[in-house]
Amino acid sequence: MIKHDNRGPRLLTQVLSFALVALVAVAAAGRQFELMIAIIASATLAAIGLQRLFPASRLLWIAFVNLIAVYASVFSLFVDELFSAVDRAALAIGFMLPVFAFVAGCWWRREDIKAAARSELQIRQPTFRSAIWLLPVLLVGATVVAASRLQADLGDGQILFLVAKAVIALIVAGLARDVAVFLVDTGLVFDEFFQRITALVLPAFAFLTFYSLLLIVFAALFCLTSQIALEPQFRVDGVPRALSFPESLHFSAATISTVGYGDIVPLTSLARVLAAIEVVLGVMLFLFGVSEILEYSREQRAKHRKGSGPP
Secondary structure, three states, X not given: OOOOOOHHHHHHHHHHHHHHHHHHHHHHHOOOXXXXXXXXXXXXXXXXXXXXXXXXXXXXXXXHHHHHHHHHHHHHHHHHHHOOOXXXXXXXXXXXXXXXXXXXXXXXXXXXXXXXXXXXXXXOOOOHHHHOOHHHHHHHHHHHHHHHHHOOOOOOOHHHHHHHHHHHHHHHHHOHHHHHHHHHHHHHHHHHHHHHHHHOHHHHHHHHHHHHHHHHHHHHHHHHHHHHOOOOOEEEOOEEEOOOHHHHHHHHHHHHOOOOOOOEEEOOHHHHHHHHHHHHHHXXXXXXXXXXXXXXXXXXXXXXXXXXXXX
């Protein structure tokens, strides 16, 4: 079997995973500096710990870093809805509890997890059974929501918050092997998807280039038409006037994507005809472009299977 050098895409996957966590941490924490540090530190320390525990399983820790970004998003929603009065330090501690509990559970069940992680070197179909561990976690979340609704006066809710996070931490630690299998399965799917996306960079760039050129051409036509015509061709925020080129770019982008924000409206038949032509050409280019990208993807997959030969 032909082996391909995937170090470039793998490094890019790792960088993007940590960039995602950092982005979510800054957005979700807002001015809560302690929570932002907790999110970033949890992802970094967990990645280091899992990499040292399972050096042969790259997918495990990368998938867990991405899961932390998802966890931080859900955590932020729960805090805003139920625990907005909880102390900042308590929020940071509560966020980190399940993360480090999972790492501790992985250390405890490391031999079982190593056996499961080796499956990433084999052809394995992910199953829904690996996500069973989510059910008790969701049950705890539903219980917390119900408790907060039934008990009107929770005070700052800090005790309920910490108890809920401690219970979730115990569940994650106890089911560490199931969580690890889930992460390996998810990592397999993500890794294959990312490699396919990477192979489509060139045709996608070519498509976006043509799409951008069409957008710019019509933006120039809109701008020139509004500047040369004796009467206003467009209404901007309710005022009939000529378009600047940046405004023309904005209107062209909204038109070719068929979004139609409504802040810029064509007033004359000429402007409406130009907008209609751009919509038709944009839809046609989109359909043909997607078709060509899919055809390119099929050809590359066929070449890969032919080059790999029989297993």
